[in-house]
Structures are given as C-alpha cells and as structure tokens.
Amino acid sequence: MSPSTERMLNRVKAIYLFINDFGPVTTQQLVDEFGTTKRTIQRDLNVLTYNNLVDSPTRGMWETTSRKVKIAQ
Structure with missing residues (x-):
C-alpha cells in the first residue's frame, strides 16, 4: 500500500472515531x-458515507x- x-x-x-466520540x-x-x-x-x-458509517442529518453536521464496526488496532 502506498504511503499516501x-x-x-x-x-x-x-475521523470516524472522532465523530463517534x-x-x-x-x-x-x-x-x-x-x-x-x-x-x-x-x-x-x-468514503464514510458510501460505507454507511456516517450520516448527515442536517447539512454540515455529521x-x-x-x-x-470492528476497529482494528
């Protein structure tokens, strides 16, 4: 996998973990x-929306x- x-x-x-917390x-x-x-x-x-992990109930809010989700360490 490339560094980028x-x-x-x-x-x-x-980002997912931050939104979750x-x-x-x-x-x-x-x-x-x-x-x-x-x-x-x-x-x-x-990416997160496509994978149904986050949603925006109001424009600009996540x-x-x-x-x-199983989070790998």
Missing part, C-alpha cells in the same frame, strides 16, 4: 481538528450510523 493511501485510511479511521460534529470542527482542507475532509466523509 495508508495516510488517507488512517485519517478516515480517525464527539458527534454530532460540524465539517468545520473536523477541518480544525485534523488540520486539513475542507475538501479533504469532504472526500473522507464521502454523526455515526448504527452500523456495527
């Missing part, structure tokens, strides 16, 4: 927490879904 792919997967996992959170909170651009966060949220 590994970095992206680690960030997506961290502190959600619902705003897109801007994620930008501030992870120090990336809004576009990068949006791409990562698209929370985890009830889908069960």
Whole structure:
C-alpha cells in the first residue's frame, strides 16, 4: 500500500472515531481538528458515507450510523 493511501485510511479511521466520540460534529470542527482542507475532509466523509458509517442529518453536521464496526488496532 502506498504511503499516501495508508495516510488517507488512517485519517478516515480517525475521523470516524472522532465523530463517534464527539458527534454530532460540524465539517468545520473536523477541518480544525485534523488540520486539513475542507475538501479533504469532504472526500473522507464521502468514503464514510458510501460505507454507511456516517450520516448527515442536517447539512454540515455529521454523526455515526448504527452500523456495527470492528476497529482494528
């Protein structure tokens, strides 16, 4: 796996865990927490949404879904 792919997967996992712990959170909170651009966060949220792991009940707010996830260490 390329370093950039590994970095992206680690960030997506961290975003999921952050939303799970502190959600619902705003897109801007994620930008501030992870120090990336809004576009990068949006791409990562698209991955999580596609896999039915997060949902946006209100525009710009994110929370985890009830889908069960096994987190690898």
